[in-house]
Structure formats: structure tokens, C-alpha cells
Amino acid sequence: MTVSPPAASHYLRLDPRAKLYLLLLANLVMFFHVSTRAEAVLVALVIVPLLTAGRVRMGVRLAVTYAVLLAIGLWAGAAVMDGVGTAGGEQTWVHVVGALCVGLRMMLPCFITGAYAFSTTSVSEFVCALRRMRVPESVVIPCMVVIRFFPTIIGDYRRIRDAMALRGLATGRWSLLRHPAQSLEFVLVPLLMNATMVSRDLSVAALTKGLGTRGVHTSMTEIRMRWFDWVAMVVCTIPLALGIGGVL
């Protein structure tokens, strides 16, 4: 029996490096403030890998959200245009909603590509990708530690909230909001105390497994850029290029 590499699943998933590239593209789209049309095309394109990776429900939800935000934004824009000169309270309201929707919509491409990258990539693939991109171990290891700590912190937080409830500290529904500084202290002190101990144990465990050895560190997971990775990267670059060039 051998452990089958994750790529053998029947879903089509891009290489982690291609995913990171898509994430970069989405950020550039926001950064360069490209036209709504280019942005919409890009969103349509990046939804596709999400669907092929088997995240149909997530893909559809994100697509619908984008469409709704886009529609509201366009409607609000049109409404404001129509009502030029007719000042009124209603128009301010339309303005606010419109601006909000446009703001959210512009962030969605980053969110979609981010959700895609994180929900379809295992940590080992991610680490392997970093190593293949020749990112130094001094960056790779902190990344691994951060990912390792997420579930720990969530578990710790729940236990601390239990302990606070038992002591009658910050119990009411809105107490965290009403006394933010005090609540933060109650949560943070045990959280940090515990994190120092966990980190010491983790360092010890990692050292005895050779994380500190010099020399090349390899990955069990193999990743490979295939033709569709390149196609996805090129195709998704087109709307950005056209958008920046002012064509779209």
C-alpha cells in the first residue's frame, strides 16, 4: 500500500503556485482599480477552478453574491444619475447602499481567490509550493507554525470563555463589546501564557524531528505545473491586462 498523492483525486485542482498567482491577480485588479467589466470577467474566470475543484456550493454562493452586489451597485449608480438635482433623504440612502455594495464587490475577487486557495490546498502542498519557489526555511517554518496554531487558539479561546463563564466574568451577551479592554485582558492573559508553553513543547518536538537540521528539506507531497495551470494563469491575466490597457 502506498499513500496516494492528493493530486490523484478525480477533481481537477490547480497547482498551489497557480492558486497563489490567481490571488495575486485579484489583488492587482483591486489595486489598479480596473473597470467593472474586466473585474466581472475575472470573477467569472476564477469561479471556474472553484467549481472544478468540487466546491460547487461555495462557487455558486460566491457567484450569486457577486452578481447581487454588482446589480445593486449598477442600480444605485443609475438611480443617482437619474435623480441629479432632486435632492432628498432617499437619495443619500441610495448613495450609502450603492457605495457599500461597490466596496464589497471590489473586495470579492480577492476573497474568492483566497477562499479557493485555502479551501483546496493542504498545508503540505502549500509548504511544498513555498519550498519549490525557493522561499527560505526561515519563512516556511513560521508559516507552518502559524497554521499549526490556528486550531490551538480556537480551542484555547473556547476553554477560556468557559472558564470566564464559570467565574462570572463578562458573561452577558454583549459584555465583550461593553467592556472590550477588560475582556481582552481576561482572554489574552491565559491565551498567551498557554501559547508560551505550547510553543516550548512544539519547539522541542520539532527539534527532535530534525526541523533545525541544515541541508535540504524535501516534501512528501509532489506538486507539478501542468498545462491547465499555465492556461488558467494566462487566461486570467487577460482581463487584467485589457483592463489596465483600457480596452475592457
Added chain:
Amino acid sequence: MSAQLADKSTAGSRTHDELVLLRDCVFAYRQDAQGYGDADNAVHDQAAPLALNHDNLTVHSGEIVMLCGQSGCGKTTATRLLNGLIPGFYHGALSGSRTVCGLDGDTADISEYVPLVGSVFQNPKTQYFNADVTAELAFACENMGWQSARIRDRVAEVAHRFGIEPLLGRRVFTLSGGQQQRLAVAAATMLSPQLMVMDEPTSNLDAVAMRELHDMVAQLKAAGVTIVIAEHRLAWCADLVDRYVLFADGAIVAEYTASEFRALSDERLRELGLRALDLEPYRQRVAELAATAHDDTAESDRHSDIPKRSKINAQSQIPLIETHHLTVGYGRKHGQFGSWFSKRMQRGQRSAFSRTIPDLRLFPGQIVGLMGRNGAGKSTLVRTLCGLQKPLAGRILLHTEPARPSALTRAGFLVMQDVNYQLFSDSVREEVLLGLDSADEATREQADEVLRDLDLLQFADRHPMSLSGGQKQRLAIASALMSGKELIILDEPTSGLDRRHMMQVGALLRTLADSGKAVLVVTHDDELAALWCDSIVTLDDACSLRALDSDGDGQRWIV
């Protein structure tokens, strides 16, 4: 299968029969290396000035050696010499000569120990570095720069060898403590080490998980691997150990062969501060107590003939807490950010858990033990009894009145296994006054009294985190007493404790009960349960258990 295994079997027959040679080793931790400085000598676990005091230790190839002794006796420190963590990670004044697997301790770098010595530590939750099981197994090989195909073969081979294939690909975070510890052992053997070093590997495990660990150790022994274990609990691997080394105050005071050690009487073991080698009498006692608990009409009669039981038992006829047809559990997992990082999180696969609890009655003045496997629903039940979560069905009566969760939270207190989560203040006195009117003279006096009763008054101005584990536990209890809690629940209060500290905890439970509190103690510790509990509730009946944990692609396990 292959090269690595063959390699290992020949290792046993090689000429360097003495795998470990410690000669006249002396070590003292630098004070900051152990966290929080020097605590009171009498009570602090690690405060002995010399952690190792002129120790000589030889371990032969293929042997299993058990390092035993009371907390702070130096056995953990000795294991750290064997895997290079001293001086590689823990710093301090070190002298004496050390040879481990042919490495000279003075010149070898900690990374040279990696392929030769595998290490397993006490806490299953903090010794895995990767989010999923397969990656954790592969980790050491990746760090050694092995090629991908070779790592995959080795992962499959080790997983098969220890029967942990069903765990492959799962998130380590979702495994039980016992599964995590088996993973830790498997991961430590990935590089086919000649020597395995285990530092209190069972302190968080239940009986079944200890049995599984025993089988892994047996398998390693059969393959000729040399194993050094530092432990308080001696019973789980008594049939495998070849030699016992007894530490006291940093010095090796005695060595016994297995037969010599078995010949020691229980009294002698107790004098040495050691846990029992044979748990059978304790298990029988636990079974008796569990039987009486189910037969609740005869409850108070049966207790009358047993010494050391509380007198209050018979007096208080009104239970503090009573449950009726209680079902505890949860419908689905609460928000799990962690799953964002796992490709295995599939929509619609929710984890559900529900467990019907035999009707319970907790009386003031009584110590009730709650036992059962990891994952049998003990912590869910405890959370429900404390009002931290709602029962799925059934009723909980407090003082014979149906009680809402908020009322239960006011009446009950849970001393967590990891007590660090429940200490919030920067001095011991403030901790017990937290949430109370600290300006009030009567309150302050009461606080001092509670602290005095729990032997904490001398530390009143110290930071809670500078206390030892047992002191922190007592401080948490002190805070509960100050806020007038009637039900004190303790989760695994004796994990990782030697006999003396275990007995101290037992006496503390008795003190709490005698002061009129109802005490519920969740434990895997047969000795604590047999010696101190008035009755025992076991949550093991498979018939009433409807627990399903689904994670990943259809892998389900029923606990």
C-alpha cells in the same frame, strides 16, 4: 519493507552493546530555562538545585529501561540528555561524559541525534507539528531530505506496522489523546531510530489507550529497539520492562531487574513514592464502587463499612444535583476555522454526538468519580452539568428544582485539566477576589481564610503563573470556594502526578466534600478512584452510546 527494518534488526547485533553511557553527569537548569524561576522547594516540581546529581547510567542495546521516581527526581532531565535536548535546548551547568548511540554528548549537535533517537513526550496535544496525520509522519523524513517516493513508502510501512492507516490524512487536531499519542510514537519511529525515549507518555491516556501504547512498545522491543521510559504509572508496561532505575533528588538511588522490582511489596513501592505495579486490586475496587452507584437504593448502607468514607453521606438525603433521562451532546461542530486549511472538510458532513446518561445523583459531602474512555462523553456531561451547554433532552434538578443552565453555572465550578486557562489575575489574592468587592473587609478576611485552608496564604502576593501545577489547581478551587460554588468538578486532576501528589489531591477532594461540597472527579486514574471516591459512574456502556464522529471521507469511528 526493507532497508530500514533490516537496518534496525542488525543494529541489535552490532558490537556497540552499550547504547547509552552516562558517567558522573551533573546538571542544573538555568533558572529561566524552566519558565518561572524558583518556587518553593517543598512543593515545586522542578526546583531541585541539581536536576542530576552525579548520575551513572548504562543502557544496553535492545533493553527497555524504566526511569521512575517522584516528581522532580530527575528522570525527565535524564531523558533530555539522551535525545540531546540538554544541552541543545535546555541550558544550564552540565558536566560528566555522555555517549548516546555512539555520539559524544559534548561535541554532538542536537540535529545529529535526530536519525538515531526518537522522542515521545508527555502531552499529546503539543507534540505534533503538522495539521494532518500523514504530514506529521512524513515530517522527520522531509527534514532529513528524503525523496518523495521513499517518504511515501515509509509512511505506508509505519502506518501499517502500527495499524494507524485509518488515521492517515485526518486532521491531528480532531484525534483523541490516545490516537495522538500513537501517532507520536509512530512519527518518532519514522527514521528507524536505535533508541526511543519516552517522557511520561501515558499521563493523559485512558486504560484502552495505554493498552494500545503497550502493544506499540512491545512491537518496538521485538524489533530490537532500545527504549527508555520515564514514567509515574508503572503498571501499563510492567511485562515489558527489563530494568528499573530509581531516581531521588536528581540521583540514581537504586537499580532493579524486572524480577527484583516485581518482588518489591506494595508497601515498599509506596514508601518509594511510586505508583502501583499491579492495578488489579484498584480496578476491582473501582468496579465495586461502580456497581454500588448503579444500585442507588443501597448506596448509603454499603458505604458504612468502608473506612475513610465521609460521614456526611448518610446525613444529607437531598441531592445537590439530580439528572433525569439526560441526553447530552451537540448537533454539529461549532465554527471551525481550522477546517479552512483542510481539503477534507466537505459540506454536509457534520459531526454530531449524543449520549444518554444514566440518572445521576450528586450529594453534598460525597466524592463521585466519573470514568470511561476518552470520547465517551465525560467532558460533554461535565459541561452540561456546569450549564456551559444545554442538554439535548432530559432534566437537571438543582436542589430538587429544575434548573436552567445559568443557575447551574452559578452553582458549579470546573477545575480544568489545564488549569492555566482559568487564572486571570496577576496575584494570588486578586485571583480569589476577582469579581468580588475587594474593598470589603469581611470579604478580604474570608479570602485569607480560604487561602490559608488551601495552604496558599504564603503565596498571596505571588503571580499565579509562578506556582506549581498543584498550587494552581488549589488556587482555582479557592476561587470557586470564594464565589460560593456548591458543586466542584475536577477534570483529570491527577494526570502526570506521582503517588504522593495524587494522595494530596485525594485528601483535598475529601476536605472539599467534608466542607459540604459535592465533588465530581473525572479521572482515568484507578488509584485515585479506588482510594478516594465514594461512588463511581462509568460512561462506557456501548449500548447507550450513539456517538459518531465523521471527519474526512467517510471515516467514522465509534468510541
